[in-house]
Amino acid sequence: MTTKHRAMTRRNVAVALAALAVLGLAGCGKKEEGVVKIGHAGPLTGSIAHLGKDNENGVRLALEEANATGIDIGGNKVKFELLSEDDQADPKQGTIVAQKLVDAKVAGVIGHLNSGTTIPASKLYHDAGIAQISPSATNVTYTAQNFKTAFRVIANDAQQGKVLGEFATSKLGAKNIAIIDDRSAYGQGLADEFEKAATAGGATILAREFTDTTKTDFTAILTSIKGKNPDLIFYGGMDAQAGPMMKQIQNLGLAAKYLAGDGVQTAEFLKLAADAAEGVYASSPGVPLDNMPQGPAFAEKYKAKFNQEIQIYAPYAYDAMNAMLEAMKKAGSTDPAKYLPELANIQYQGVTGNIAFDEKGDIKGGGISLYQAKGGKWEYIETIGG
Amino acid sequence: MDIFLQQVLNGLVLGSVYALVALGYTMVYGILGLINFAHGDVVMVGALTALSVIATLVTAGLGLPAPVILLLALAVSVSVCMALGFTIERVAYRPLRRAPRLAPLITAIGVSILLQTLAMMYWGRRYHTFPQIIKPTRHEFLGAAITDVQILIVLMSALIMGGLLMLVHFTRLGRAMRATSENQLVAGLMGVNINRIISATFVIGSALAAVAGVLVSANYGVAQYTMGFMLGLKAFTAAVLGGIGNLGGAMLGGLLLGLIESIGAGYMGDLTGGFLGSHYQDVLAFVVLIGVLVLRPTGLLGERVAERT
Numbered sequence: 001m002t003t004k005h006r007a008m009t010r011r012n013v014a015v016a017l018a019a020l021a022v023l024g025l026a027g028c029g030k031k032e033e034g035v036v037k038i039g040h041a042g043p044l045t046g047s048i049a050h051l052g053k054d055n056e057n058g059v060r061l062a063l064e065e066a067n068a069t070g071i072d073i074g075g076n077k078v079k080f081e082l083l084s085e086d087d088q089a090d091p092k093q094g095t096i097v098a099q100k101l102v103d104a105k106v107a108g109v110i111g112h113l114n115s116g117t118t119i120p121a122s123k124l125y126h127d128a129g130i131a132q133i134s135p136s137a138t139n140v141t142y143t144a145q146n147f148k149t150a151f152r153v154i155a156n157d158a159q160q161g162k163v164l165g166e167f168a169t170s171k172l173g174a175k176n177i178a179i180i181d182d183r184s185a186y187g188q189g190l191a192d193e194f195e196k197a198a199t200a201g202g203a204t205i206l207a208r209e210f211t212d213t214t215k216t217d218f219t220a221i222l223t224s225i226k227g228k229n230p231d232l233i234f235y236g237g238m239d240a241q242a243g244p245m246m247k248q249i250q251n252l253g254l255a256a257k258y259l260a261g262d263g264v265q266t267a268e269f270l271k272l273a274a275d276a277a278e279g280v281y282a283s284s285p286g287v288p289l290d291n292m293p294q295g296p297a298f299a300e301k302y303k304a305k306f307n308q309e310i311q312i313y314a315p316y317a318y319d320a321m322n323a324m325l326e327a328m329k330k331a332g333s334t335d336p337a338k339y340l341p342e343l344a345n346i347q348y349q350g351v352t353g354n355i356a357f358d359e360k361g362d363i364k365g366g367g368i369s370l371y372q373a374k375g376g377k378w379e380y381i382e383t384i385g386g
Numbered sequence: 387m388d389i390f391l392q393q394v395l396n397g398l399v400l401g402s403v404y405a406l407v408a409l410g411y412t413m414v415y416g417i418l419g420l421i422n423f424a425h426g427d428v429v430m431v432g433a434l435t436a437l438s439v440i441a442t443l444v445t446a447g448l449g450l451p452a453p454v455i456l457l458l459a460l461a462v463s464v465s466v467c468m469a470l471g472f473t474i475e476r477v478a479y480r481p482l483r484r485a486p487r488l489a490p491l492i493t494a495i496g497v498s499i500l501l502q503t504l505a506m507m508y509w510g511r512r513y514h515t516f517p518q519i520i521k522p523t524r525h526e527f528l529g530a531a532i533t534d535v536q537i538l539i540v541l542m543s544a545l546i547m548g549g550l551l552m553l554v555h556f557t558r559l560g561r562a563m564r565a566t567s568e569n570q571l572v573a574g575l576m577g578v579n580i581n582r583i584i585s586a587t588f589v590i591g592s593a594l595a596a597v598a599g600v601l602v603s604a605n606y607g608v609a610q611y612t613m614g615f616m617l618g619l620k621a622f623t624a625a626v627l628g629g630i631g632n633l634g635g636a637m638l639g640g641l642l643l644g645l646i647e648s649i650g651a652g653y654m655g656d657l658t659g660g661f662l663g664s665h666y667q668d669v670l671a672f673v674v675l676i677g678v679l680v681l682r683p684t685g686l687l688g689e690r691v692a693e694r695t
Contacts (some may be wrong), residue, residue, distance in 0.1 A: 047612060049511030183665055209655065210665035214616050216606045219396040220651035221664045227389035240513055244606045251524055252392070253531045271515050272608055 036334045037081050038063060038321070039101035039130075041111035041121065043089035047213060047240045050268060050311055052113050055135055056084050057306050058317030059110045066325055074332030080325075087117045089213070098124040106130060107334040108324045110317055115139030115157075116185040122150045131336045131343055133324060135316035138262070138285065139189045143360040148340060151357055153320045153350075154313075155285035155366030157189040160261055163368040163384045164190075164234070164283050165197020168259055172281070174198070174232035178207040178225040178256070180218075180245075182237035190261045191236030198234075206230050211237070216244045219252065226254045238263040242280075243272020250276040257281065265371055265378060266312050277373040281381075284369050286352050288380050289315065291369075298351045319350030388529030393652045394645065395527075399536045399605070401644020402543035406598040407621035408628070408636035409550060410591035416631035417567045417587050419487070423494040424474060426618015427501035428467055428592050432599030433609040434509050436463035440517050464596040471592025472585055480581070498615075505611035513610045516603045539601045546594060547637050554633060559586060567631075620671075627675050629688025638686060646671050 040059045042052035063080045071078050083104055085097035094117030101109055102124055108131040112118040118137035125132040126147040133151040134142065140158045143150055168174045177198055181191035195205055206228040209221040222245070225233065233249070233256045235242055242264040249258065258280045265282035273280070289295040292315065302310050324339075326348045331339035348355040356364045371378040407429055414422045439459040443450060450458075478497050482490045522533040554560035565573035566583045574580045602617065603609040620643065628639025651667035678686060 045506065045511060047513070047610065050513075053511070207655070208663065210663050212665070214612075216608060216613070217400055219400070220393060220648040220667065223389060223392045223396055223648075224652040224655070224664070226392070240608075240610075243513070243515075244608050247607050251522060251531060251533050251536075253524060253526070268513065272513055274515065274518055274607070 035079050035081050037083050037104055037106045038324075039104070039106035039109040039111070040082060040084040040317075041087045041094065041097050041101065041109065041117070042084075042113035043117075044084070044086035046088050046090075048089055048113070048238055051136075051238075051266075051313065052086070052089075054311035054314045055111070055113055055317040056082075057302065058135065058314035059084075059321045061302065061305060061314075062318045062321035062325070071325065071329070073328050073334055078334065087112050087114075087121075089114050089117060091116045091120050094118070094121045095124060097121075101125075102128040102130060107328070108132070108336060110135060110320050110324070112137060113313070114184065114186060115142060115189065118142055119145075119185065122147055125149050129336055129340075131324060131327075131340055133320040133343075135320045136313040137186075139185045140193075141185075141189075143362050147361070148344070149336070151320075151343065151361040153316050153323065153352065153355055153363050155368055156362055157186070157261075158193050159366065160283060160285055160368050161190050161193020162197045163370075164259060164261065165194045165199075166201055167281075167283070167370055167384070168194070168198050168232055168234065169201030169203050172232060172257055172259070174203050174257065176206050176228075176230045177203050177232045177234060178209065178228065178230040179205060179234045180209045180211060180221060180225075180236070182241055183210055183212050184237070186261075186263065187236035187238075189236075191234065194234055194236065203232075211241060213238065213241065215241060217248075218245045219248050222248055222252055222254060225256075226252055230256050232257045232259060235260040235264065239266045239269035239272060243269050243277075246273035246276040246280060262312060267309055268311065270373060270376055270378070273373075277376070280373045282371055282373075282378070284312065284371065285366055286316065287367055287369055287383055288371075288378075291380070291383070292352050293349070294351045315351045319348075319352050319355055322350055323348045323355045389652070391528055392530040393648050395530050395532050395536075396652075397645035397648030398641065399532075399539055399644070400648060401624075401641035402540045403598060403602055403605075403617075403640075404621050404624040404643050405637045405640025406543045406546065406594055406601070407617060408625040408640045409547065409633060410595050411618075411622050411625040412628075412630055412633060412636040413550075413587050413591045415625070416633075417563060417584060418479070418483075418490075420479065420490050421494060421622065422479075422588075422591075423491075423618065423622075424478075424497035424501055425591065425595060426614035426616075426621065427498050427505070428470060428474075428595040428614070429599040429602070429617060430505060430609070430611060430614030431470060431501060432463045432467045432592075432596030433603040433613065434505060434514065434599075434611070435466045435596075436460060436600045437514050437516060437603060437609050438509075439463065444517055460597070460600055463600055464593045467592040467596035467599075468589045471588040471595075475585055475588040480584075498618075502611055502615070509611055511611070513608045516607045516609060518607070533605075535601075535605050539605060542597065542601060543637075546597065547633070550590075550594075551633060553590075559583070563587060623671065623675055626685055627678055629685030632685070632687045635685055635687035642674075642686075643671055646674055 042055045044052045087094040087097045098121035113136050115137040118134045126149045138157045140156050179191050181187040260282045262284040265284040270277050327339045327343035328334050330342040367383045369383040370381040410425045436459040439462045443455045478493050522535045524531050562578045562583050624639035624643045625636045628635030647667050650670040651664040655663045
């Protein structure tokens, strides 16, 4: 009964929307703004679904707050509706859901989560003239395409990889380094930037090994690395692989330091690797939640609403959404063509810090923070840049 | 040299898991000529069930010793999977037994997706950590390291394999299974209860899947609703490599595949001077598979059988 009922209401909403659209056309210029659709895309199934859901929650929280306070854009009361799509972290699926969002005529998109899905999808949003803010895609290419519609609220891989490479050579004193990446746009991009910075810092790269995002067995490549005796292993990839990988490193008796990027700096990694996580270094773009201007308050709000801990990017997704809403308010319109110039020049004080974009759409002054796992917690070391 | 030994050990452990799962594929294929693509997902259900049982027992705080908890979890997980295997056969495959071959194959893929989705709804999307109730102790062996969980995996697979061979070759049930495999109609006429034998095959295969699931997640420390897919695919490859339908072949194929992957990933980058890196490990495994199938289309130990209709 309930499903039938729900389907009915959904159909009613669709009919209402269609009617609105017709009215809007009939009004000719006097555009009626009732429900405005906002798109979110990220992996809601598959091995990093926990991160996709985390982003969706951030966007949802921002929109529900906006709806609750009754947002006013250009003199019209506006109600926002979230269309959340599952891109399965798959580039192919990413363009399919992007097309779906474009067809649904969303006013803006927060997403995608992975660089691999964000980059191909950004072309579709660009062609449709829809603003896109990624809360977590860090691959350099995304904002290097000269798209006026593409923004991100997180420091990119070039910045992060460079900081990691310098940290490895100068702070950790690594001389012989082995690099593993997961062949994703994110992992490979980060590993490439790390390799450049580490080599520039005087380290030798002993091995460059590869895995992928479906694997849980890394013993073969780890054994090969063990034979070369590095003093540091760098991993460009996500927590789902790094967790079991750390356990296998421990089982093999491989005594190298372990350094990774933001995909590993998660609560999930600490759970997956358990006591093997001890001593692992990882970075995260931005500043720690506790050091964010409104971090602790946001964490509390998030927990109260969704009854779970923040994974990583929820505050960024929340800020991205709010920055977009702010631009809409300033422009007095939810039409991307009208609010895009405002978004490009936005100055918005968010949870993660000040949101402002450079001419490419990258966040201005995005800091990178470094952490070490100690006693089942990520212990903050320092923030570089920002 | 110790690195080579380590790679062989790695391959042996990986291969034992493949072999254990491959046995389930090969048993069903041997009797029904059906590739049960849902088998990998039964492994996943086994792993996640065991995990839930362990988590419940640990939080209940009964103070049970770790081996008892593990055995209980294994027992529950094996029973759940046996029931699941029985149900899958009864509901999804039996009505299609006389249908064209493609129908049950597609159904098997459907069952696989169904199981994954149900598991996603019940256990959630996140990775589950296998509770560390027994800390894996590392043993050094001629410079190579192996944990006791890994030793357990190799021993269990060997034991189960031996047991299964005994069952098939020296018991009434086994004889009935072999007869059914050879010709269902004639076996039925000779008084073998075909439906019961096929059910038994699924139940035994699913029990093995449960054991494999528990061992895999204990070794890697994680379990998730998608874990069965890739594992199932690799195990299926192992079964084909060894000669599908042949129990010894599944074991041999599994071990070979594990060794090829391990040694391939470990040495490919160095031998080709970085031209082909470790990301080609799956490619190598499948090249070997294609090579074997070109030279011996029935697999390493498979027998040439006349096409059945």
